[in-house]
Amino acid sequence: MSNSNVLQIRKIIFDNFNEIDLRFSNDEIYEFLKKTDTFDKSQTIDDLESDFKKIENDGLVRCIAQNFTTQWFKIFDDIEKIPCTSCNTDAYLGKEESRICPNSDCNATL
Numbered sequence: 001m002s003n004s005n006v007l008q009i010r011k012i013i014f015d016n017f018n019e020i021d022l023r024f025s026n027d028e029i030y031e032f033l034k035k036t037d038t039f040d041k042s043q044t045i046d047d048l049e050s051d052f053k054k055i056e057n058d059g060l061v062r063c064i065a066q067n068f069t070t071q072w073f074k075i076f077d078d079i080e081k082i083p084c085t086s087c088n089t090d091a092y093l094g095k096e097e098s099r100i101c102p103n104s105d106c107n108a109t110l
């Protein structure tokens, strides 16, 4: 799946950092990713830069600080889990995000 990292990152934020006052880093998310079976562990934190950029551009998170390769984020809004009946996966979307399935192979309206 072409954007599986982005989908996994969305789920990790939902499961662990779904609080608007909480700050979390790309390094913390990377640690969770490495524990995910489907994650290609040859990928370094640098390889994920575009994936973090994507969730920022999509309006899920904002970057609040950066120190070398470490980026700190906060979510904009509570994240909701919405079942997508088109691709049979759960979509994790911030409340203000467009109701479009973030799976790039699907993109169904939810």
Ligand SMILES: [Zn+2]
Pocket: 084, 085, 086, 087, 088, 089, 101, 102, 103, 106, 107, 108
């Ligand atoms: Zn879908």
